[in-house]
Amino acid sequence: QEQLVESGGGWVQPGGSLRLSCAASVRTFSNKAMAWFRQAPGKEREFVAATGWIAFSLRTNYADSVKGRFTISRDSTKNTVYLQMSSLKPEDTAVYFCAAGRPSSGPYTEADFNFWGQGTQVTVSS
Secondary structure, three states, X not given: XXXXXXXXXXXXXXXXOEEEEEEEEOOOHHHOEEEEEEEOOOOOOEEEEEEEEEOOEEEEEEOOOOOOOEEEXXXXXXXXXXXXXXXXXXXXXXXXXXXXXXXXXXXXXXXXXXXXXXXXXXXXXX
16 A cells, blocks of 8 residues: 655744654655645645656755755655755744655646645744
């Protein structure tokens, strides 16, 4: 059974850091684009970051709102993707979802991903 399981969410003060993990039980993990999306209360789900192999090159894409603060990475030996989040702001508060799908050069949308995790809550407040 293919599934994605997120972990690492929690509460953190503004300016703090968290690392999210997504353990992927999916076929051909190395060939898939892996991404993080988030959904804040009362808002639509939005793209955060993605990583995937395009033309033998590992590409990463970020939303403008997280560039320079968040880093996505993947470990194919563990079928896991990570999201290192630093300099967190209250507006980063959301449920963060891991997703697996088809690599592209971007920009990524939800339509590019057909497997989703259940999400993990991240709360940034003082």
